[in-house]
Amino acid sequence: MRVPGDKSISHRAALIAPLASSASVVRGLSDGADVRASVRAMQRLGAAVECEEEERGLTIRCAGGGFHVTSAPRLDCGNSGTTARLLAGILAGSGVAAVLDGDPSLRSRPMRRVIYPLQAMGARIEYDGEPDRLPVRLRGRATGTLRTLRHRGRVASAQVKSAVLLAGVLARVRVEVSEPALSRDHTERMLAGMGVPLAFDPGRTGAGEVRFDPSDWEGALGGLRMTVPGDPSSAAFLIGASLLGGRTVRVADVAANPGRIGFLSVLEEMGAVVDRDPAPTQGGEPRETWTVHPPDDLRAFSIGGDLIPRVIDEVPLLAVLAARARGRSEIRDAAELRVKESDRLAVLARTLEKLGVVVGERSDGLTIRGRGGRLRGDVETRGDHRIAMAFGVLDAAGDADLRIDDRACADVSYPDFWDVLEPFRDTSRRAPSTRTGRVIAVDGPAASGKSSTARSVARRLGFVHVNSGLLYRAITWWALDRGIAEDEPSIEAAVPGLDVDLVPAHDGFEVSVAGTRPGPGLESSDVTARVSAVSALPAVREVVLERLRRAGRRHEIVCEGRDIGTEVFPDADLKVFLVADVGERARRRLRQRAVPFTEEDIEREIRRIEARDRLDRSRPLSPLRRAPGAIEIDTTSMSPDRVVDAILELAASAFR
Numbered sequence: 001m002r003v004p005g006d007k008s009i010s011h012r013a014a015l016i017a018p019l020a021s022s023a024s025v026v027r028g029l030s031d032g033a034d035v036r037a038s039v040r041a042m043q044r045l046g047a048a049v050e051c052e053e054e055e056r057g058l059t060i061r062c063a064g065g066g067f068h069v070t071s072a073p074r075l076d077c078g079n080s081g082t083t084a085r086l087l088a089g090i091l092a093g094s095g096v097a098a099v100l101d102g103d104p105s106l107r108s109r110p111m112r113r114v115i116y117p118l119q120a121m122g123a124r125i126e127y128d129g130e131p132d133r134l135p136v137r138l139r140g141r142a143t144g145t146l147r148t149l150r151h152r153g154r155v156a157s158a159q160v161k162s163a164v165l166l167a168g169v170l171a172r173v174r175v176e177v178s179e180p181a182l183s184r185d186h187t188e189r190m191l192a193g194m195g196v197p198l199a200f201d202p203g204r205t206g207a208g209e210v211r212f213d214p215s216d217w218e219g220a221l222g223g224l225r226m227t228v229p230g231d232p233s234s235a236a237f238l239i240g241a242s243l244l245g246g247r248t249v250r251v252a253d254v255a256a257n258p259g260r261i262g263f264l265s266v267l268e269e270m271g272a273v274v275d276r277d278p279a280p281t282q283g284g285e286p287r288e289t290w291t292v293h294p295p296d297d298l299r300a301f302s303i304g305g306d307l308i309p310r311v312i313d314e315v316p317l318l319a320v321l322a323a324r325a326r327g328r329s330e331i332r333d334a335a336e337l338r339v340k341e342s343d344r345l346a347v348l349a350r351t352l353e354k355l356g357v358v359v360g361e362r363s364d365g366l367t368i369r370g371r372g373g374r375l376r377g378d379v380e381t382r383g384d385h386r387i388a389m390a391f392g393v394l395d396a397a398g399d400a401d402l403r404i405d406d407r408a409c410a411d412v413s414y415p416d417f418w419d420v421l422e423p424f425r426d427t428s429r430r431a432p433s434t435r436t437g438r439v440i441a442v443d444g445p446a447a448s449g450k451s452s453t454a455r456s457v458a459r460r461l462g463f464v465h466v467n468s469g470l471l472y473r474a475i476t477w478w479a480l481d482r483g484i485a486e487d488e489p490s491i492e493a494a495v496p497g498l499d500v501d502l503v504p505a506h507d508g509f510e511v512s513v514a515g516t517r518p519g520p521g522l523e524s525s526d527v528t529a530r531v532s533a534v535s536a537l538p539a540v541r542e543v544v545l546e547r548l549r550r551a552g553r554r555h556e557i558v559c560e561g562r563d564i565g566t567e568v569f570p571d572a573d574l575k576v577f578l579v580a581d582v583g584e585r586a587r588r589r590l591r592q593r594a595v596p597f598t599e600e601d602i603e604r605e606i607r608r609i610e611a612r613d614r615l616d617r618s619r620p621l622s623p624l625r626r627a628p629g630a631i632e633i634d635t636t637s638m639s640p641d642r643v644v645d646a647i648l649e650l651a652a653s654a655f656r
């Protein structure tokens with residue numbers, strides 16, 4: 001896949017290229033509303049910028065030479081903090097008068113963080129409405145009247161750093177900016193590439209520092225020629241959708257600036273495998289193609305400290321992944337999220353909680369306990385694009401049923417997002433099971449302990465235990481009885497009209513087929529030998545699926561099998577995927593037979609189980625795999641009681 005051009009680099013190209021003294025051509029800019037706001041603002045300022053839509057995003061051409069304004073224009077920055085804050089620095093540095101304003105979300109975000117240092121440099125700026133908020137009025141002043149500044153930022157902010165640097169460069173006064181942790185350094189890289197003497201350390205982590213010293217500089221910015229690489233923050237959503245759906249994804253030509261891709265290491269902590277393939281650097285910006293492979297089971301993560309600026313825009317996505325990960329994830333030191341397009345910590349906490357996820361909210365972070373089962377509810381995005389897209393990912397690929405109030409807000413950074421997300425949609429959801437009662441789905445490979453576990457869980461909850469394998473065995477038994485067990489076309493022809501069903505018995509269900517209850521006959525070795533082939537027939541699977549769903553409409557059930565969470569009840573309240581080491585599974589199977597066994601018996605059983613696993617996983621129809629949203633439990637070193645208790649605990653939170 002490819003994603004739109006990086007928004008941060010696009011803003012800088014749109015805002016800085018027109019300031020060069022020679023011509024620039026930049027291709028592949030983001031075509032989202034935010035970057036368009038930057039382009040429009042420069043045009044309103046009289047800069048010679050032409051903008052054209054091409055297949056891969058916007059192309060801008062600028063003759064260079066800066067602005068030519070006569071009266072102070074009002075510049076609408078829309079939803080875009082980067083436009084407002086970088087422009088504040090550009091206007092202050094050029095001594096140009098203008099008013100900066102934005103939409104209600106942008107009007108609620110803090111501006112003092114840029115206005116204060118610019119005022120400290122001598123810029124004349126006033127708040128037109130409330131202090132610290134847009135609109136702000138830049139009074140303009142003669143060039144050459146700004147003072148040098150050493151700014152020590154309290155928070156890591158690329159927008160503040162960029163505003164001060166741009167003001168210094170345009171006013172040709174020495175500036176230094178330090179920040180507690182390095183924020184993205186696109187402005188530094190771009191200005192350095194245009195010939196500006198900057199001292200900074202590209203790609204470093206930890207605290208950040210950049211210095212501009214005009215002493216030996218002749219003062220002209222060279223033109224800019226580059227193609228903007230793909231936006232890692234947009235790629236993150238597609239990667240997140242793939243991980244939730246258990247699929248591998250490749251995203252080509254993404255910006256790999258170290259200040260932006262902290263989320264890759266978080267995904268690795270969650271168990272994903274990330275292959276990174278570098279492409280030639282352009283405009284000082286590294287780019288890469290990524291192939292991301294999902295783990296069987298997403299693990300919880302813990303993030304904080306100087307990683308936060310490098311994952312700052314990806315936290316909404318990481319939070320929805322945390323809701324599906326095994327264990328409790330933690331996000332610390334992220335108070336900055338409260339002043340993004342929305343108060344993202346509050347919105348994430350409130351929304352996830354409404355969906356039934358256990359969340360703790362602190363002033364600077366969240367804790368999120370992952371869970372399986374279906375997530376249902378309303379999402380109020382507060383017009384925040386990243387909130388809308390994060391929950392969009394959860395809805396599409398994460399076994400959920402979410403109503404997102406404002407999808408259109410994704411347009412600010414990713415106009416085609418909802419179309420692009422469509423192929424990630426979990427297809428099994430297209431045929432809802434229309435169950436009425438509560439359903440727990442238990443899947444897993446041969447001898448993973450499904451039956452005994454599902455039976456005990458059902459008993460403890462007062463649910464009915466449904467074993468899909470019994471239906472497959474009953475059909476196989478009937479085919480053997482009729483002498484057509486090897487005659488697949490005959491089975492397929494007869495099975496849709498076959499009277500086969502689950503009938504209530506004293507402990508769960510029994511199966512009745514063609515008026516008979518085969519009982520122990522279902523476990524005969526003849527049945528065992530044929531059941532795999534019979535259950536691979538589409539007509540057989542269809543009948544079994546229908547009977548299982550019928551049971552789900554009538555009872556509260558714990559249903560076990562190999563495709564219960566993926567096909568039969570993709571909307572189950574809780575989905576569990578049991579796994580165990582193959583040696584342990586072989587020993588359990590042999591112990592069930594209650595006769596002594598040797599190492600050789602174990603080896604033979606291992607080979608049998610492995611063969612069955614291969615068959616189950618590779619069959620084209622309903623292959624065995626962990627369903628989206630299913631919680632994997634490795635039972636290798638767990639007692640049966642502990643497995644049951646673990647599921648009951650999950651059920652308690654899924655049913656809340």
Ligand code: S3P
Nearest residue numbers: 008082156157158159160183312
């Ligand atoms: C941006 C910087 C970040 C980021 C924002 C874009 C930029 O904000 O959250 O989406 O392009 O400079 P900070 O300025 O708070 O680092």
